[in-house]
Amino acid sequence: MRIALDAMGGDHAPFSTVNGALEFIRECGNTPPFIDLYGPKNELQKIIDSSDIKTNFISIINCDEVIHPNEKSVRAFKEKPNSSLVKSVTAVKNADADAIVSAGNTGALLTSSLFILGKIEGINRPALAPCIPTQKGGFILCDAGANADVKPKHLVHFGIMASAYMEFLVDIKNPRVALLNIGIESSKGNELSRQAYPLMEEHISNFIGNIESRYIMEDKADIIVCDGFVGNTVLKLIEGLIKHLFSWIGDSMESNSTTNSKTSLLKPAFNDIKNVLDYEQHGSTPFLGVNGIVMKCHGNSSVKSIKSALKSAQIAYNENLIDNIANRISKHLINNDSKTVNEK
Amino acid sequence: MRIALDAMGGDHAPFSTVNGALEFIRECGNTPPFIDLYGPKNELQKIIDSSDIKTNFISIINCDEVIHPNEKSVRAFKEKPNSSLVKSVTAVKNADADAIVSAGNTGALLTSSLFILGKIEGINRPALAPCIPTQKGGFILCDAGANADVKPKHLVHFGIMASAYMEFLVDIKNPRVALLNIGIESSKGNELSRQAYPLMEEHISNFIGNIESRYIMEDKADIIVCDGFVGNTVLKLIEGLIKHLFSWIGDSMESNSTTNSKTSLLKPAFNDIKNVLDYEQHGSTPFLGVNGIVMKCHGNSSVKSIKSALKSAQIAYNENLIDNIANRISKHLINNDSKTVNEK
Numbered sequence: 001m002r003i004a005l006d007a008m009g010g011d012h013a014p015f016s017t018v019n020g021a022l023e024f025i026r027e028c029g030n031t032p033p034f035i036d037l038y039g040p041k042n043e044l045q046k047i048i049d050s051s052d053i054k055t056n057f058i059s060i061i062n063c064d065e066v067i068h069p070n071e072k073s074v075r076a077f078k079e080k081p082n083s084s085l086v087k088s089v090t091a092v093k094n095a096d097a098d099a100i101v102s103a104g105n106t107g108a109l110l111t112s113s114l115f116i117l118g119k120i121e122g123i124n125r126p127a128l129a130p131c132i133p134t135q136k137g138g139f140i141l142c143d144a145g146a147n148a149d150v151k152p153k154h155l156v157h158f159g160i161m162a163s164a165y166m167e168f169l170v171d172i173k174n175p176r177v178a179l180l181n182i183g184i185e186s187s188k189g190n191e192l193s194r195q196a197y198p199l200m201e202e203h204i205s206n207f208i209g210n211i212e213s214r215y216i217m218e219d220k221a222d223i224i225v226c227d228g229f230v231g232n233t234v235l236k237l238i239e240g241l242i243k244h245l246f247s248w249i250g251d252s253m254e255s256n257s258t259t260n261s262k263t264s265l266l267k268p269a270f271n272d273i274k275n276v277l278d279y280e281q282h283g284s285t286p287f288l289g290v291n292g293i294v295m296k297c298h299g300n301s302s303v304k305s306i307k308s309a310l311k312s313a314q315i316a317y318n319e320n321l322i323d324n325i326a327n328r329i330s331k332h333l334i335n336n337d338s339k340t341v342n343e344k
Numbered sequence: 345m346r347i348a349l350d351a352m353g354g355d356h357a358p359f360s361t362v363n364g365a366l367e368f369i370r371e372c373g374n375t376p377p378f379i380d381l382y383g384p385k386n387e388l389q390k391i392i393d394s395s396d397i398k399t400n401f402i403s404i405i406n407c408d409e410v411i412h413p414n415e416k417s418v419r420a421f422k423e424k425p426n427s428s429l430v431k432s433v434t435a436v437k438n439a440d441a442d443a444i445v446s447a448g449n450t451g452a453l454l455t456s457s458l459f460i461l462g463k464i465e466g467i468n469r470p471a472l473a474p475c476i477p478t479q480k481g482g483f484i485l486c487d488a489g490a491n492a493d494v495k496p497k498h499l500v501h502f503g504i505m506a507s508a509y510m511e512f513l514v515d516i517k518n519p520r521v522a523l524l525n526i527g528i529e530s531s532k533g534n535e536l537s538r539q540a541y542p543l544m545e546e547h548i549s550n551f552i553g554n555i556e557s558r559y560i561m562e563d564k565a566d567i568i569v570c571d572g573f574v575g576n577t578v579l580k581l582i583e584g585l586i587k588h589l590f591s592w593i594g595d596s597m598e599s600n601s602t603t604n605s606k607t608s609l610l611k612p613a614f615n616d617i618k619n620v621l622d623y624e625q626h627g628s629t630p631f632l633g634v635n636g637i638v639m640k641c642h643g644n645s646s647v648k649s650i651k652s653a654l655k656s657a658q659i660a661y662n663e664n665l666i667d668n669i670a671n672r673i674s675k676h677l678i679n680n681d682s683k684t685v686n687e688k
Contacts, residue, residue: 134588135588135591135592148526148533148535148537149534180577182489182492182572182576182577182580190493190571190573191492191493193492193573212580212584213576213577213578213581214581214583214584215584216581216584217584217585217588218584218588228526229526229533229534229537229574230573230577232526233526233557233574233577233578234557234581236526236556236557236558237557237558237560237578237582237585238581238585239558240556240557240558240560240561240562241561241581241582241585241586242585242589244478244479244561244562245586245589245617247479248479249593249613249614249617251479252612252613252616252617253610253612253613256612256613256616266597268596268597268600269593269596269597269600270593272596272600273592273593
């Protein structure tokens with residue numbers, strides 16, 4: 001296997017990417033995948049040379065352009081064909097690599113993946129499927145932001161794709177799939193969720209019904225399906241609310257305490273929780289539905305995060321995730337195009 | 345002024361409602377509003393008799409039926425015309441009262457208000473507008489769940505109505521109105537938010553643009569506008585996530601600490617925050633756009649909460665909220681019915 005790593009993607013690149021790749025190779029033992037680092041040759045070579053890890057399983061594909069985090073995605077894709085991001089995606093298209101890992105600009109990576117690799121047959125809307133950790137488990141949220149407007153059948157596809165992904169990568173068999181809604185009964189919600197409910201019942205083997213956002217952290221479902229507008233709102237609200245609460249609790253303990261025990265007591269608890277919650281730093285998000293394995297890491301990714309994303313890409317390749325999704329989707333053709341909701 | 349109080353609405357009714365009314369009257373001094381308690385005469389009279397507060401400003405309108413929290417709203421409305429909830433709404437229709445306060449079944453109260461009182465002219469979609477507290481302030485979320493599917497112009501109406509409400513009740517002049525979206529630029533989001541953006545710019549004097557859910561707790565906006573599906577998702581996620589985090593932090597501090605200082609240190613901080621966050625217990629949510637003043641308290645309302653809702657109803661009446669909303673809406677007629685999004 002060969003993985004194309006966008007060595008210039010992320011706030012801590014190329015240090016995090018190169019070292020993530022080297023550590024991943026070491027941990028794989030005798031038969032690691034080959035890693036192609038896409039980025040400026042001299043800069044990357046220096047980091048390789050300064051590492052203790054010596055391996056023949058890494059190489060550099062020189063490219064000098066870099067797409068920055070705030071660049072407009074379509075423009076970046078069009079104007080920087082020689083960037084580390086676009087060239088690593090192109091490598092999969094040209095069969096020079098079997099998967100891409102990038103911590104770069106999410107929009108640019110999604111756009112490049114769609115334009116260059118296209119979609120799995122039967123899939124109209126590829127989706128982002130991050131894992132959101134909770135105290136005692138976690139769930140996959142799909143779609144977390146790729147599609148602001150969807151049809152009911154796309155929600156079914158999100159459930160099917162996330163199920164395939166979860167079965168292989170997290171090793172949960174027949175994961176529980178719930179539809180995010182504002183009530184429990186099938187008659188509740190907006191037109192989209194009301195139309196999606198019976199389709200989910202028909203096509204998703206372990207569909208457990210609607211779930212209200214109040215209960216999503218309680219490990220009642222393994223996969224929570226929604227449109228990308230709602231999913232992105234949920235994702236960012238979790239992030240923002242945790243930050244707000246942590247700061248608030250700290251301030252409040254400060255004002256309620258005369259000792260310095262606040263920091264000594266609260267800090268380990270906060271660190272415990274932060275370590276679990278920091279899915280963005282430690283996890284990777286697959287672009288499900290793209291016709292190729294694309295693993296997106298958070299911009300703030302550490303060496304550890306890059307390593308874990310490479311591992312996910314390896315599993316997805318070994319388990320043949322793309323064919324598996326294509327196969328499942330082919331068994332669940334949904335012809336409800338007349339029932340359009342929010343369709344442009 | 346005369347307020348119809350659904351004396352049987354809420355988990356702690358009629359104790360909370362009757363005592364809330366008595367305390368409110370006492371605090372108003374010489375010229376309180378009259379309060380009509382709707383509920384079973386004997387039961388309510390006993391609570392009045394056992395109170396220290398003696399007043400001529402309270403009376404009982406006997407009704408023996410009660411709508412329970414889990415009853416289906418339309419059915420409850422139709423089958424229980426003599427319930428405390430429906431009769432208190434009817435009182436406003438018949439000009440026997442100037443406002444309703446209820447901690448009863450939200451759906452039944454909304455249905456009854458719409459069927460009996462109707463809507464303010466120009467308003468198609470009445471909306472729920474709770475105040476969400478933050479560490480240093482708070483914001484009004486509108487719509488928080490009355491309308492799962494809306495058109496762009498309804499979002500403009502939500503902004504106008506919530507502005508009128510906030511100016512009087514919270515005394516913030518020209519509040520900052522933001523559109524909840526998944527990106528900052530006007531081109532971001534779903535079809536609904538993209539179409540709503542220019543309308544908000546045109547019709548809302550202090551429209552400050554899009555806000556991402558990540559930042560809603562940071563007091564960047566006074567009013568945050570969204571459809572009721574997204575708003576209800578946000579409302580319930582805030583509730584659920586706070587509960588999840590508090591329990592998690594407690595567990596984590598327990599396991600990180602060998603002393604019993606956890607409870608002594610954490611509890612005051614949690615209580616501080618809970619006191620602020622518990623908007624549901626202490627605040628009331630107006631049904632904006634209904635042609636009458638309807639204040640909904642949380643089912644778990646305390647005496648204090650009922651008292652504060654009666655106060656809000658009094659202010660809304662004195663400030664002529666309904667006419668004020670009607671007047672503002674009449675100046676912002678929006679004819680974009682062709683641009684339907686999610687319309688049934």
